[in-house]
Amino acid sequence: MESLHLPPPSSARPHPVSSSSYATSATNLNAIRQVGFAPLTKTRSGSGSVCVGKRVAWRRRTARQDGASSTTTAVEEGSGKEGLLLGEERDGSGSVVGFRLTPQAGVAEAAKTPDVALSREKEAEGVEGVGGKIAKFTRSIIFVTSEAAPYSKTGGLGDVCGSLPIALAARGHRVMVVSPLYVHGAPDKKFANVKDLGVRIKIQCFGGTHEVAFFHEYRAGVDWVFVDHLSYRRPGNPYGDGHGAFGDNQFRFALLCHAACEAPLVLPLGGYTYGEKCLFLVNDWHAGLVPVLLAAKYRPFGVYKDARCILIIHNLAHQGVEPAATYDSLGLPPEWYKALEWVFPTWARTHALDTGEAVNVLKGAIVTSDRILTVSQGYSWEITTPEGGYGLNGLLSSRKSILTGITNGIDTEEWNPASDVHIPFHYSVDDLFGKVQCKAALQQELGLPVRPEVPLIGFIGRLDYQKGIDVIRAAVPELMKDDVQFVMLGSGDPGYENWMRATESYYPTKFRGWVGFNVPVSHRITAGCDILLMPSRFEPCGLNQLYAMRYGTVPVVHCTGGLRDTVQTFDPYANDGKGEGTGWAFSPLTVESMLGALGIAFKTFRDYKESWEGLMKRGMAKDYTWENAAVQYEQVFDWVFFDAPYVQ
Numbered sequence: 151m152e153s154l155h156l157p158p159p160s161s162a163r164p165h166p167v168s169s170s171s172y173a174t175s176a177t178n179l180n181a182i183r184q185v186g187f188a189p190l191t192k193t194r195s196g197s198g199s200v201c202v203g204k205r206v207a208w209r210r211r212t213a214r215q216d217g218a219s220s221t222t223t224a225v226e227e228g229s230g231k232e233g234l235l236l237g238e239e240r241d242g243s244g245s246v247v248g249f250r251l252t253p254q255a256g257v258a259e260a261a262k263t264p265d266v267a268l269s270r271e272k273e274a275e276g277v278e279g280v281g282g283k284i285a286k287f288t289r290s291i292i293f294v295t296s297e298a299a300p301y302s303k304t305g306g307l308g309d310v311c312g313s314l315p316i317a318l319a320a321r322g323h324r325v326m327v328v329s330p331l332y333v334h335g336a337p338d339k340k341f342a343n344v345k346d347l348g349v350r351i352k353i354q355c356f357g358g359t360h361e362v363a364f365f366h367e368y369r370a371g372v373d374w375v376f377v378d379h380l381s382y383r384r385p386g387n388p389y390g391d392g393h394g395a396f397g398d399n400q401f402r403f404a405l406l407c408h409a410a411c412e413a414p415l416v417l418p419l420g421g422y423t424y425g426e427k428c429l430f431l432v433n434d435w436h437a438g439l440v441p442v443l444l445a446a447k448y449r450p451f452g453v454y455k456d457a458r459c460i461l462i463i464h465n466l467a468h469q470g471v472e473p474a475a476t477y478d479s480l481g482l483p484p485e486w487y488k489a490l491e492w493v494f495p496t497w498a499r500t501h502a503l504d505t506g507e508a509v510n511v512l513k514g515a516i517v518t519s520d521r522i523l524t525v526s527q528g529y530s531w532e533i534t535t536p537e538g539g540y541g542l543n544g545l546l547s548s549r550k551s552i553l554t555g556i557t558n559g560i561d562t563e564e565w566n567p568a569s570d571v572h573i574p575f576h577y578s579v580d581d582l583f584g585k586v587q588c589k590a591a592l593q594q595e596l597g598l599p600v601r602p603e604v605p606l607i608g609f610i611g612r613l614d615y616q617k618g619i620d621v622i623r624a625a626v627p628e629l630m631k632d633d634v635q636f637v638m639l640g641s642g643d644p645g646y647e648n649w650m651r652a653t654e655s656y657y658p659t660k661f662r663g664w665v666g667f668n669v670p671v672s673h674r675i676t677a678g679c680d681i682l683l684m685p686s687r688f689e690p691c692g693l694n695q696l697y698a699m700r701y702g703t704v705p706v707v708h709c710t711g712g713l714r715d716t717v718q719t720f721d722p723y724a725n726d727g728k729g730e731g732t733g734w735a736f737s738p739l740t741v742e743s744m745l746g747a748l749g750i751a752f753k754t755f756r757d758y759k760e761s762w763e764g765l766m767k768r769g770m771a772k773d774y775t776w777e778n779a780a781v782q783y784e785q786v787f788d789w790v791f792f793d794a795p796y797v798q
């Protein structure tokens with residue numbers, strides 16, 4: 151299919167008109183958009199940090215200045231006419247959550263699109279979703295995320311935000327995913343079906359007014375919404391390029407959050423907006439300003455008072471911390487500074503005059519969200535401990551009663567050894583011959599000796615401290631003494647990338663290091679290896695061990711977080727000698743204990759073929775479908791609506 155080249159938003163585009171025709175509290179919205187959160191006049195302490203003690207005085211001054219904070223303009227060229235009310239949309243409790251309007255000129259196309267209209271009607275009539283299961287209460291759900299596969303992916307976050315929305319939509323929920331439109335240069339096939347909604351909003355933050363546009367694709371029952379702004383249109387991945395992280399990431403993701411808060415109010419998807427009574431699912435720090443904005447910018451004006459927000463933590467190590475002086479740019483009222491305030495302990499400060507003052511977006515999300523979820527139960531406990539809490543353990547402990555974990559699912563269509571388009575041979579739990587062929591094909595592809603009797607170990611992941619890559623590096627000389635083969639696929643830290651290249655030339659018949667991000671290769675490694683190694687220092691959930699088990703590849707993992715929850719150490723004596731378990735989870739994280747676990751795995755692979763087959767088959771039989779996880783999410787959705795909003 152011919153892919154689209156998307157032009158950047160510009161003032162020459164169709165002129166937006168008032169959004170007053172939408173089914174929202176228009177008067178209140180206008181009030182919000184007219185209230186100024188103008189930047190404060192800063193004074194500085196000796197260290198260069200903003201002096202917080204002066205804030206109140208500045209606030210009074212700026213309150214009189216009254217610059218518009220966020221102006222929303224929308225819909226169709228020129229008309230400004232209100233749509234005709236055709237009907238209402240009600241939730242499970244009978245409350246009106248949205249109105250069906252006659253489509254306005256700018257949105258007629260979306261409403262007319264037959265598959266969109268038809269599937270939305272089917273949902274409304276209660277036609278059964280995938281697996282014949284529909285949620286008891288259906289909700290309007292807004293995912294906010296920095297990445298969503300297949301449009302953007304650098305790791306597991308993209309996988310989750312590409313799959314969970316579809317699973318929830320299949321259960322009858324109305325689901326929108328808001329993420330940036332990362333396009334650059336040549337037309338990008340991934341965005342070939344994305345259409346400009348013709349809606350522009352103006353967001354006031356970072357000392358200026360920034361216009362963003364919304365693009366849209368309705369796919370697999372989900373409204374995929376892409377926020378378009380020049381700052382997302384650059385080479386590299388969503389967060390950085392060869393020179394490191396982008397310096398304006400705080401701005402880029404603040405913009406995403408502002409736009410995501412407006413999306414349910416201004417986007418007439420399928421003819422009508424999602425409305426105010428919706429549930430935001432915000433993922434990691436990039437989306438962390440959403441609950442703060444709901445509490446600080448919208449609720450004081452009576453907007454979103456029935457909405458709720460759940461923070462999903464995929465990785466606590468990244469928190470969106472920036473100098474305290476940047477607070478004034480975020481487009482938040484000055485009196486909410488404390489929500490984001492973050493003071494580094496004395497030992498972490500760089501010099502004697504450093505006051506350690508910063509703003510921490512994830513902290514802001516933790517103190518304003520209605521509930522907090524992590525991507526496994528084990529991790530939800532770990533982040534309340536000093537070892538796993540990255541400084542936020544105290545705060546997270548204080549919110550323990552609303553903190554839960556749900557293990558991620560996997561996309562069982564993309565990751566299915568019986569039909570995977572990326573692997574050369576197919577197989578299933580009933581016929582494993584294809585796996586033997588996949589191993590031979592992988593050895594051949596990598597230029598390794600084709601030897602079925604040699605255990606082939608794989609590693610896939612970011613070359614990052616989190617993934618225990620230093621432990622692998624320290625263990626390789628010892629590991630390579632054994633008759634094994636090892637293939638690593640990863641990118642990240644240039645030091646480790648160079649080490650992988652050097653190791654390959656040092657052990658040409660045993661080691662391969664594939665530097666880069668390559669999804670088809672990751673599938674072939676998952677299918678072709680006997681063992682998947684994951685010595686992660688911490689792992690909120692981990693997806694590769696789940697993919698591995700589904701492909702009959704036995705995981706050897708560090709016993710932490712989601713790895714501990716999902717990989718059960720092999721016990722050959724259990725079950726009347728038939729054995730139990732799906733892999734090995736070793737602890738502590740040392741070279742010795744990792745080599746010890748690998749040694750047992752090699753012995754089992756070589757000498758106990760039946761036990762090995764049992765390990766493979768038990769892993770392949772595990773149910774890690776998103777359908778399963780979605781049902782658990784729904785339980786949390788019910789809980790979040792039982793309670794009043796945490797910040798009113």
Ligand SMILES: Nc1ncnc2c1ncn2[C@@H]1O[C@H](COP(=O)(O)OP(=O)(O)O[C@H]2O[C@H](CO)[C@@H](O)[C@H](O)[C@H]2O)[C@@H](O)[C@H]1O
Nearest residue numbers: 305306307464525611640666667668672689690691692693
């Ligand atoms: N070089 C490469 N080439 C091709 N594919 C590659 C690759 N490197 C990684 N991938 C893929 O990226 C994904 C990585 O997912 P993980 O869950 O293992 O880790 P990540 O740390 O990114 O995610 C964070 O979020 C997820 C989702 O919640 C949590 O499971 C996890 O614990 C947490 O750290 C997998 O799909 C993997 O195959």
